[in-house]
Amino acid sequence: MYATYIIGQVSFTKIFEIFIPVMISLLICFLTIRSTNKQNKKSMKQQEQQYQETLVESEKRYQEQLLIAERKERLSYLPYxxxxxxxxxxxxxxxxxxxxxxxxxxxxxxxxxxxxxxxxxxxxxxxxxxxxxxxxxxxxxxxxxxxxxxxxxxxxxxxxxxxxxxxxxxxxxxxxxxxxxxxxxxxxxxxxxxxxxxxxxxxxxxxxxxxxxxxxxxxxxxxxxxxxxxxxxxxxx
Incomplete structure (x- = not known):
């Protein structure tokens, strides 16, 4: 019985020694993936914000160019x-x-x-x-x-x-x-x-x-x- 206890204790120790590094690796992997996902989401949000800002700026420039073109066209017909x-x-x-x-x-x-x-x-x-x-x-x-x-x-x-x-x-x-x-x-x-x-x-x-x-x-x-x-x-x- 004592021998069986020793063998069980050794086996449990071995299992524990094997399991802990695996768990740590999995935890590190999980945290890394989670952090990467957060960074990706943040990056995508920033990219989307920049895209929207670019769209707004492009529309603003387009409207300004359109207004300039309309003024030029109007001036080309303007009597004085x-x-x-x-x-x-x-x-x-x-x-x-x-x-x-x-x-x-x-x-x-x-x-x-x-x-x-x-x-x-x-x-x-x-x-x-x-x-x-x-x-x-x-x-x-x-x-x-x-x-x-x-x-x-x-x-x-x-x-x-x-x-x-x-x-x-x-x-x-x-x-x-x-x-x-x-x-x-x-x-x-x-x-x-x-x-x-x-x-x-x-x-x-x-x-x-x-x-x-x-x-x-x-x-x-x-x-x-x-x-x-x-x-x-x-x-x-």
């Missing part, structure tokens, strides 16, 4: 309308014609200096409900309060008469300067006034633009001075 005095004194001033004591005619010409033809070109009139009741003129592009119930008025004597204004083409129109009192009677306009008015037009692809202008009138000298314009602004595609 300059206004000049109809009767130039010099490049900064033109003559006004006094038709009677209180009304001045302002001859003007508009020329297309842009890249494409302009269509449906017209001065933008102020809506009737926005005009003071003392002002009875219908074709009004601007007005300024002169005094209590008195207004300086920039009206239109003859409108822009071309539906199509091709590149380097030009056409004439006439504004008029007058003033009214509280009883809608004509009075002398202010001696020096800064005016702002607008022209609307379409390009070849029917996109609508608004272009703003500024000029000064001097009744003392009978002149219109310093006609300036802003860049056309796209208001409707």
């Amino acid at each position: 309308l300059s206004i000049l005095p109809g009767k130039e004194i010099n490049k900064f001033a033109g003559k006004m014609e006094q038709s009677d004591n209180n009304v001045f005619l302002i001859p003007c010409k508009v020329i297309n200096e842009g890249m494409g033809a302009a269509f449906s070109v017209h001065l933008k009139y102020i809506r009737k409900k926005e005009i003071p009741k003392e002002v009875t003129t219908l074709s009004v592009v601007a007005f300024n309060a002169k005094d209590k119930n008195e207004y300086d008025v920039l009206g239109v004597s003859s409108p822009i008469d071309k539906d199509i204004l091709r590149v380097e083409d030009q056409t004439d129109f006439h504004l008029n300067l007058h003033a009214v009192d509280g009883d809608s009677r004509m009075v002398a306009p202010s001696m020096c006034i800064e005016w702002h008015f607008e022209i609307e037009f379409l390009d070849f692809l029917d996109r609508k633009y608004l272009q703003k202008y500024r000029l000064y009138t001097s009744t003392n000298f009978g002149e219109v001075q310093r006609i300036n314009s802003d860049k056309p602004r796209l208001i409707e595609e």
Whole structure:
């Protein structure tokens, strides 16, 4: 029995000595595989994140390039309308014609200096409900309060008469300067006034633009001075 116990103990020891290294090897292998899987998952997650970021960046660049292309395409058709005095004194001033004591005619010409033809070109009139009741003129592009119930008025004597204004083409129109009192009677306009008015037009692809202008009138000298314009602004595609 003692011999059997010794043999059993020896066998168990041998088995234990064999089993422990195997278990340790398996444990190391398991931990290695687990660690490798974690690293692989982390790496795949990072790669997926980088891929998504790359997609987002690519889409952003594509949209930017698309926008640039659209702007270039739009600019290739963009009209630019300059206004000049109809009767130039010099490049900064033109003559006004006094038709009677209180009304001045302002001859003007508009020329297309842009890249494409302009269509449906017209001065933008102020809506009737926005005009003071003392002002009875219908074709009004601007007005300024002169005094209590008195207004300086920039009206239109003859409108822009071309539906199509091709590149380097030009056409004439006439504004008029007058003033009214509280009883809608004509009075002398202010001696020096800064005016702002607008022209609307379409390009070849029917996109609508608004272009703003500024000029000064001097009744003392009978002149219109310093006609300036802003860049056309796209208001409707």
